[in-house]
Amino acid sequence: MGKGKSAAAPKKGSGVLTPLVTAGAVLSLVVALIVAYNAGLTRVHTAQRAGARDDASGGGADDTGRRPAQRAAPARAGARAAGEPRDAIALQAALREQASAEQASAKQTAATAAADASACEDSNDSCGAWAEAGECDNNPGFMRGNCARSCRQCTPPPTSGPLAWMLPPLAGVDWAALDAADRDEPPPSDDDLARHCAVASLLSPLPIRGLHVVCALPSGPAAADRSAPPLAGARLAVWRDADRSAGGGRPSHVFRLPRAGGGARTMAELLSVLGARLRFEWRGAQWQPPAWFTPDGVRLLTVAAVSNRLGSGMPLCVFEGGQFIWPPGEVDTARKVALPDGHLATIRTLSIQPIVLSIEDFLQPDETGHMIQRALPHLAKSGVALKDHDLGKEAKEFRTSSQFFLPTDGDARLEDVDARVQALMRVPITHAEYIQVLRYNHNEHYSAHHDYFDPREYASNKHMRQETKHGAKNRLATVFFYLSDVAEGGATNFPRAGGRPPPHDFFDCSRGLSVFPQNGKVIVFYSMHPSSELDPFSLHGGCDVLNGTKFSANFWLWNEPYHFSSPHRLRAFEAYRAKMWALD
Numbered sequence: 001m002g003k004g005k006s007a008a009a010p011k012k013g014s015g016v017l018t019p020l021v022t023a024g025a026v027l028s029l030v031v032a033l034i035v036a037y038n039a040g041l042t043r044v045h046t047a048q049r050a051g052a053r054d055d056a057s058g059g060g061a062d063d064t065g066r067r068p069a070q071r072a073a074p075a076r077a078g079a080r081a082a083g084e085p086r087d088a089i090a091l092q093a094a095l096r097e098q099a100s101a102e103q104a105s106a107k108q109t110a111a112t113a114a115a116d117a118s119a120c121e122d123s124n125d126s127c128g129a130w131a132e133a134g135e136c137d138n139n140p141g142f143m144r145g146n147c148a149r150s151c152r153q154c155t156p157p158p159t160s161g162p163l164a165w166m167l168p169p170l171a172g173v174d175w176a177a178l179d180a181a182d183r184d185e186p187p188p189s190d191d192d193l194a195r196h197c198a199v200a201s202l203l204s205p206l207p208i209r210g211l212h213v214v215c216a217l218p219s220g221p222a223a224a225d226r227s228a229p230p231l232a233g234a235r236l237a238v239w240r241d242a243d244r245s246a247g248g249g250r251p252s253h254v255f256r257l258p259r260a261g262g263g264a265r266t267m268a269e270l271l272s273v274l275g276a277r278l279r280f281e282w283r284g285a286q287w288q289p290p291a292w293f294t295p296d297g298v299r300l301l302t303v304a305a306v307s308n309r310l311g312s313g314m315p316l317c318v319f320e321g322g323q324f325i326w327p328p329g330e331v332d333t334a335r336k337v338a339l340p341d342g343h344l345a346t347i348r349t350l351s352i353q354p355i356v357l358s359i360e361d362f363l364q365p366d367e368t369g370h371m372i373q374r375a376l377p378h379l380a381k382s383g384v385a386l387k388d389h390d391l392g393k394e395a396k397e398f399r400t401s402s403q404f405f406l407p408t409d410g411d412a413r414l415e416d417v418d419a420r421v422q423a424l425m426r427v428p429i430t431h432a433e434y435i436q437v438l439r440y441n442h443n444e445h446y447s448a449h450h451d452y453f454d455p456r457e458y459a460s461n462k463h464m465r466q467e468t469k470h471g472a473k474n475r476l477a478t479v480f481f482y483l484s485d486v487a488e489g490g491a492t493n494f495p496r497a498g499g500r501p502p503p504h505d506f507f508d509c510s511r512g513l514s515v516f517p518q519n520g521k522v523i524v525f526y527s528m529h530p531s532s533e534l535d536p537f538s539l540h541g542g543c544d545v546l547n548g549t550k551f552s553a554n555f556w557l558w559n560e561p562y563h564f565s566s567p568h569r570l571r572a573f574e575a576y577r578a579k580m581w582a583l584d
C-alpha cells in the first residue's frame with residue numbers, strides 16, 4: 001500500500017480543530033458532535049420507520065434508505081454571514097477540513113488560472129469542506145454566492161479549438177508545434193515499453209471506459225533540465241480506457257507534456273493537458289474532475305506526487321470520473337490488498353463487463369453472525385424505488401426479501417468493517433450508506449435491477465433527480481456480503497455479464513454470471529464505469545432461494561459523499577486520508 005502525506009493541516013479561523021481551541025470552543029465542539037451524531041442516527045431511523053424503499057424497480061429498482069435531510073445544528077460561535085452553514089456542519093466540515101481532492105486542485109487552479117478565476121471563486125477557506133458535507137444542496141443561497149467553485153458552479157471556458165478543454169489552457173503553449181514534435185518523435189520501442197511501463201496487469205482485453213493507464217518514457221535530452229518544473233517536457237505513454245486490444249498492446253497515445261509556461265505546474269493544468277490530448281468530454285460543472293491514483297489506490301493530489309511516481313517508473317491510473325475503481329485486468333487477475341488490521345485480502349476478477357470482483361479473506365468468522373443478530377429484530381419487508389414506468393406497482397412484484405439498514409456507529413465490530421470497506425475500495429467511508437442486511441426465505445428473490453438510479457427513469461421524482469444531481473452523483477459500487485450458506489438457490493445473477501443483451505425475463509437466472517452464497521463470501525461490483533457513466537451491464541438480481549434461508553448485505557458506496565456521515569465515519573475517513581492521499 002502506498003503512503004503519502006495528508007492534505008495540509010486545518011487553518012486557524014476556519015472553524016477547525018486546532019491546538020489553539022479554547023475551553024469554550026472545546027465545549028461547543030462536544031455539544032455539536034453529539035448533535036451531529038444524533039442527527040445522523042435520527043435520520044436513518046426515520047427513514048427506516050417510514051419503510052423507505054430501497055432498490056430501483058423492476059428490471060431495475062434500486063435501494064436506498066435515505067431521505068432528504070435538513071441538518072439541525074447549533075449556532076456557530078462567532079460571526080456568521082446570513083445563511084452560512086451552522087455549527088454541526090462547520091464541525092463536520094472541520095473534521096474534514098481541506099479533505100477533498102477537488103478542493104485541493106481547485107485551490108491550485110485558483111492560484112494560477114486566470115481564465116475562469118474571476119467568474120468562479122470560493123470566498124471562504126471552508127468552502128470545499130462545506131461542499132463535501134452537502135451544503136451546496138442544503139444551503140444553496142449562501143453557498144452559490146460564496147463557494148461557487150466548490151459547488152461546481154463554474155462554466156467551462158470557451159472552447160477555442162480541438163484542444164480546448166474544461167480547465168485553463170497553459171499559457172504560451174504552442175499546441176500545433178507540440179503536436180508536430182510528437183509526430184516527429186520515433187515511437188517508443190517495445191524494449192522501452194517493456195522496461196519502463198509495467199502496465200500489463202492494469203490492461204484489459206476490452207475498453208474500461210474512463211480508466212487511462214499512464215507511464216513515463218525515458219526522457220531525451222529535451223527533458224534533461226533539472227531546474228525545470230516537475231514533468232515539464234516529460235514523454236508519456238497512455239493506454240486509453242486501459243485497453244490492450246486497441247493497439248496490439250501498444251499505447252494509444254504518446255506525447256510530451258509542454259515545457260513552455262513552466263509545464264503543467266498544477267493538477268488542474270496537468271488534467272487540462274491530459275484532457276485535451278485524450279479528448280475528455282466536458283459534461284458540466286457538477287461532475288467531479290478526473291483524478292490520478294497509483295495502481296493500488298493512493299490518490300495523488302499534486303503534480304509533484306504524480307511526477308515523483310512516474311519518474312520512479314511506476315505506472316499510474318487516471319480515473320475520468322474522479323473515483324478509484326480496481327482495474328479489472330483479465331478475468332482471474334488477482335491482487336493483494338492490505339487491510340487496516342494488517343492482513344491481506346485477495347481481489348480476484350470474476351467479470352470485466354460488468355466489473356465483478358470476488359474478495360477473499362475479508363470478513364471475520366464472527367462478523368456475519370453478528371450482523372444477522374443485530375439486524376434480526378428490525379427486519380421489515382424490502383421496498384423498491386419505483387421508476388416512472390413502474391409507478392402504481394407494488395414492491396413485492398420485484399422484491400420479496402426483508403431488510404434493515406444497520407447503523408455501524410458505536411459498534412466496534414461494525415466500525416471495524418467500515419474501516420475495512422474503505423481500505424478495500426479506496427473510497428472514503430463518508431461516501432457509504434449504512435449496511436443493508438437482507439433476509440430471503442424460501443422462494444424469495446429480487447428481480448434483475450441496477451443499484452444505480454438513472455435520473456432519466458425518475459423524471460417525475462424531483463427528490464431523486466436532486467439526490468443524483470441530475471446524473472453526476474450515484475451509487476458507484478456495491479460491496480455484497482453473503483452472511484449465510486444456502487442449501488439450494490439464492491445466487492446473485494448478472495444476466496448481462498460478458499456483454500450479453502438485456503434479458504426478456506428479469507427473473508431468469510440461467511444466463512450470464514451466477515455467484516452462489518456462502519457464509520463469509522464477499523463480492524464487489526461497480527454500477528459505474530471509471531468515467532462515472534452508469535454501466536447498464538451491472539444488471540443483477542437475487543435468485544429464488546429454493547432450500548434454506550439466505551442472509552446477505554449490501555454495502556453501497558457513492559461516487560460522492562453520502563448525504564450524512566457520522567462522527568465515527570468522519571474520523572475513519574481522516575485516518576484513511578492521512579494514509580492514502582499523497583501530496584508528494
Ligand SMILES: O=C(O)CCC(=O)C(=O)O
Pocket residue numbers: 055063438446451490491492493540541542543552554
Ligand atoms: O440478493 C442478492 O443476491 C442481490 C441483492 C441485490 O441486488 C440488492 O439488494 O440490491
Ligand SMILES: [Fe+2]
Pocket residue numbers: 055449450451540
Ligand atoms: Fe442490487
